[in-house]
Amino acid sequence: MMAADQTVAGVPPSLSAKVVGSFAYLTVRDRLPTILTKVIDTIHRNKNKFFEEYGEDGIQAEKQTISLLSKLRNELQTDKPVLALTDGLPDTESWNQYLNRQQRLQGDQESVSWFKSAWLYVECYMYRRIQEALLLNPPISDYDVFNEGKTQSFFESQQAVMALCTYLEGVNKNIDELSKNQLFEHFNKLLQVSLWGNKCDLSISAGQENSQKTSPLDSLSSLQPFILVDDSNMVWSTLISAQKPGESGKTTADRVDIVLDNAGFELITDLIFADFLVSSGLARQIHFHGKSFPWFVSDVTANDFQWTIRQTMATNHKWMSKSGFQWQTYLKEGVWCYHDHPFWTQPHEFCDMAADAPDLYATLQGADLVLFKGDLNYRKLTGDREWDHTVAFHTALRGFGPAPLCSLRTLKANVQVGLQLGQGEKLTSQDPSWMTSGKYAVIQFNSKSE
Ligand SMILES: O=P(O)(O)OC[C@H]1O[C@](O)(CO)[C@@H](O)[C@@H]1O
Numbered sequence: 001m002m003a004a005d006q007t008v009a010g011v012p013p014s015l016s017a018k019v020v021g022s023f024a025y026l027t028v029r030d031r032l033p034t035i036l037t038k039v040i041d042t043i044h045r046n047k048n049k050f051f052e053e054y055g056e057d058g059i060q061a062e063k064q065t066i067s068l069l070s071k072l073r074n075e076l077q078t079d080k081p082v083l084a085l086t087d088g089l090p091d092t093e094s095w096n097q098y099l100n101r102q103q104r105l106q107g108d109q110e111s112v113s114w115f116k117s118a119w120l121y122v123e124c125y126m127y128r129r130i131q132e133a134l135l136l137n138p139p140i141s142d143y144d145v146f147n148e149g150k151t152q153s154f155f156e157s158q159q160a161v162m163a164l165c166t167y168l169e170g171v172n173k174n175i176d177e178l179s180k181n182q183l184f185e186h187f188n189k190l191l192q193v194s195l196w197g198n199k200c201d202l203s204i205s206a207g208q209e210n211s212q213k214t215s216p217l218d219s220l221s222s223l224q225p226f227i228l229v230d231d232s233n234m235v236w237s238t239l240i241s242a243q244k245p246g247e248s249g250k251t252t253a254d255r256v257d258i259v260l261d262n263a264g265f266e267l268i269t270d271l272i273f274a275d276f277l278v279s280s281g282l283a284r285q286i287h288f289h290g291k292s293f294p295w296f297v298s299d300v301t302a303n304d305f306q307w308t309i310r311q312t313m314a315t316n317h318k319w320m321s322k323s324g325f326q327w328q329t330y331l332k333e334g335v336w337c338y339h340d341h342p343f344w345t346q347p348h349e350f351c352d353m354a355a356d357a358p359d360l361y362a363t364l365q366g367a368d369l370v371l372f373k374g375d376l377n378y379r380k381l382t383g384d385r386e387w388d389h390t391v392a393f394h395t396a397l398r399g400f401g402p403a404p405l406c407s408l409r410t411l412k413a414n415v416q417v418g419l420q421l422g423q424g425e426k427l428t429s430q431d432p433s434w435m436t437s438g439k440y441a442v443i444q445f446n447s448k449s450e
C-alpha cells in the first residue's frame, strides 16, 4: 500500500484544496459552487423553453437535473467522497478507473474527495458530473448550460473582432509582396493577439462577463513586459525549418495543430492566427482540437466552432464576413479540420496521453507544431504540480512531446515553470497574485521529446 500523499518518485505533489488558503482551496470553496449555482439557475430560467420543446417531459427533466446538480453542490461543499459515474457513456469506465487510480495514489486511509484530492482531477470531474446530470435526463441532454455566456462574450467583443478582421484583410491583401521580416512582424503580432485572447475565459470569473472591448492590436506593446517567457522566435524557426515544397509550388510546413481553449473572443483570435498561417504559406493545414461536451464554462465545442464561423459570415461588416466565408471555405476544402477527442475532456496529465490515448498521441505526432491554448492546458502539460518555478518546461512535461509544442497561456492558476532564478520571488514581492490574475502570460516552447 502507498502512503497517503505519496507521489511518483522525484515529482512534486499535485496542487490540491487540502492546502488551506491556496488558490486550489479557494477555487473549490468559492468558485466551483458559484459556477454550479449559475448552472442551476440557467436551467431553471429555461424551464419554459423545455416545456415548449418537450412538454411535461421537459419540466420533469428540468426538475431532475436541478436536483442532481444541487446534490452535486452539496457533495462538493461538504467534502463528500467522489462518486463513480453511472451514465454508461463510452468514457464512463475510464473516469471510474481514474477514480481508482486517485484512490491508489492517496492510499486507502481516506476517500478521494473534493478538498483532499488533486485539484485538477476534482475540477474536471465537476464538469463531467454536470454532463452526467443532463445525460440522465434525455430530453434535455444536449442542452449546453454555458451557451448563453459564450454567445454573449462573442457579441460583446464585436468591435475588437472587426478591428482584427480589418487588420487581417490588410495583411492578406499584400501577402505575396511581404518580406520575411514583415511576415515575422505580423506573425508575432497575431501570435500575441491569440495569447492575450486567453484573458477572456469565463471560468476564472465564475461566469461573470469578461470580454474584449477594444482592439487588442493597440495594446500589444504595453502588454509585452507581462510576457514572462517569450519563446516566439523558436515557434517561428520551427515553422521555417519545417518548410517543404507543397503542391501549389509554394513551400510550407505541413501541419499546425491548435488545441483550442475558450469560445467567444479567444476563438476568433485563434481563427485569425490560423488564417494568417495558411495565407502566409507558413502552414498548409490546420487541425483544431475542441471539447466534446461543455467544459470549464467557456471552452469550445463543435457547436461553438460552427456557430462562430456562421456568425462571422453573417455580420454586415465587410472584412469580418469575408473572413467568415474564407474560414468556411478552408473547412470545406479540408485545409482546416476540427476534431474533438474524448481525452481533452478527461482529467489526465498530458504525460499520460501516450499510454492512455495512444491514438490521439499518434495524431499529434503528425503535426509540425502543436499550440496549446490557455491555462487548463498548461496545468495538464505540467501535471498541475507544485513545481519550483526554475524547473525547465521540458522537465515538467515528463516526456510528453508528440511534436514541437508551444503553450500560449495567461496565468490563472499557481503553476509556472521555466522562469529565471529569482524571477518568481521578485514577482511575488511586486504582485502577489501574479500567477492567478490573468495579467501575466507565457509563450513557452518545447522541441520534440525523443
Ligand atoms: O480557460 P483557461 O485559460 O484554461 O482557464 C481556465 C482556468 O480557470 C480556472 O478555473 C481558474 O482556476 C482554472 O481551473 C483553469 O485553469
Ligand SMILES: [Mn+2]
Pocket: 201, 203, 261, 262, 296, 298, 299, 374, 376
Ligand atoms: Mn477554458
